[in-house]
Amino acid sequence: MRITQGTFSYLPDLTDEEIKAQLQYAIDRGWAVAVEFTDDPHPRNNLWEMWGLPMFDIADAAAGLAEIRACREAYPHRYVRVSAYDASYGRQTTALSFIVHRPPDEPGFRLDRQEASDRRTRYTLTPYAARQPHGRRYGEPPA
Amino acid sequence: MTGFALPTTPTQADPDSKTDESLPDDAVVDLGAWQKQLAISGVLDRLDAELVGVHPVKTRVREIAALLLVDRLRARFALTSTRPTLHMCFTGSPGTGKTTVALRMAEILKGLGYLRRGHLVSATRDDLVGEYVGHTAPKTKAVLNRAMGGVLLIDEAYYLYRADSERDYGPEAIEILLQVMEARRDDLVVILAGYRDRMDSFFTSNPGMASRIAHHIDFPDFTLDELVRIADLMVAGESHRFSPAARQAFREYMALRMAQPRFANARSVRNAIDRMRLRQASRLVAAGALVGKDDLIRLEPADITVSRVFGTGP
Secondary structure: OOOOEOOOOOOOOOOOOHHHHHHHHHOOOEEEEEEEOOOOOOOOOOOEEEEEOOOOOOHHHHHHHHHHHHHHHOOOOEEEEEEEEEHHHHHHEEEEEEEEEEEOOOOOOEEEEEEOOOOOOHEEEEEEEHOOOOOOHHHOOOO | OOOOOOOOOOOOOOOOOOOOOOOOOOOOOOOOHHHHHHHHHHHHHHHHOOEEEEOOHHHHHHHHHHHHHHHHHHHHHHHHHHHOOOEEEEOOOOOOOOOHHHHHHHHHHOOOOOOOOOOOEEEHHHHHHHOOOOOOOHHHHHHHHOOOOEEEEEEOOOHOOOOOOOOOHHHHHHHHHHHHHHOOOOOOEEEEEEOOOHHHHHHHHOOOHHEEEEEEEEEEOOOOOHHHHHHHHHHHHOOOEEEEEHHHHHHHHHHHHHHHHOOOHHHHHHHHHHHHHHHHHHHHHHHOOOOOOOHHHHHHHHHHHHOOHHHHOO
16 A cells, blocks of 8 residues: 655655755745655654754755655665755754655555444554554565 | 646757757767856956966866866767866965855856865864864864865865874874765865965875876966056055055055065955055045045055055154
């Protein structure tokens, strides 16, 4: 199951050229671009691991794209996303975030229904990959 | 359909259009008109107007500009050629305009469409080399990332390599630099600047660096006439003006100053002008008389001749 998170998630995966154009858009608006990766893409997991520091002072998208490529190469079996932080007063939040790399095989999520009192139902999403320990999910070979 | 439509590519075949649409074999392009459209001419003319002397530099800049222009034209005829390597090395005495030309070079390369951003990032050894193991690579990479799409100017590049110290992290920075200069030369242009002799020995100990730099440009020292013209430009830039006698006095001052040690070409001119402005201010204050606009603008011989270069002043 292809997970959909962030901007452009219902579009086909962006090509590197398209990613570069988006990065340039973010840079031109003064947003700090950061590359993040994870092997736990639960929708409630906002805190992915950071690939280096956010790039506060780059002027050209080529620099960001190079970091994305390096991250993909280091973690081919994990999700990689780009987030652009708008530090301007009054916003101070992530302005743009999209997935730029996903593992070759995405088994998806299991939906558990729990019967609670008064016929209420509680739902829990569990990624099938999370049955494996961290660092071995999505077919990642043990280090 | 409006709103989210993608911008359509222009159908009219203007010579500067970014489309890959190639020209037929028998097509002709008006190079002069194209050049104007690219606005490099403006940048090159400013180079001529604002930089006095440095003829070998201007010649080389024009050559590079012409090559890039012709290469773009060739691309329109679907003639393949690789992007030329544009890493450069500027050598010359202090104050001969290396940094100024590097700045201008960034503008020119952007005008030619070789660089996307055309900004200049200036770095020295401190910005590239770390203090402990594992510190150098991220530091160098951060600087390179910042310079992507523009020009990275490494001032006094020979400090990166210290032959006498084995535990120096300079070579690590050089290694990363070389890698990026080779693999990502589409994204940035590296300019090394420094004094001639030290640069030569730097290249001798780093042959990889020498071979990756296509353009070695030597900045000659300025002649007396050129220095006076530079002074005129600088004085005009500060909204001042030499009186005719003051210009003559300045000329004599420069002739004496050139013979003295630690003469730094245009930088010495800049310093001399700054001191002249000091003396002009104290002269006006000391006189305490009525002052008009012209008095504030004009520099007099008295502001120059008291210099210790003449052996009379303090």
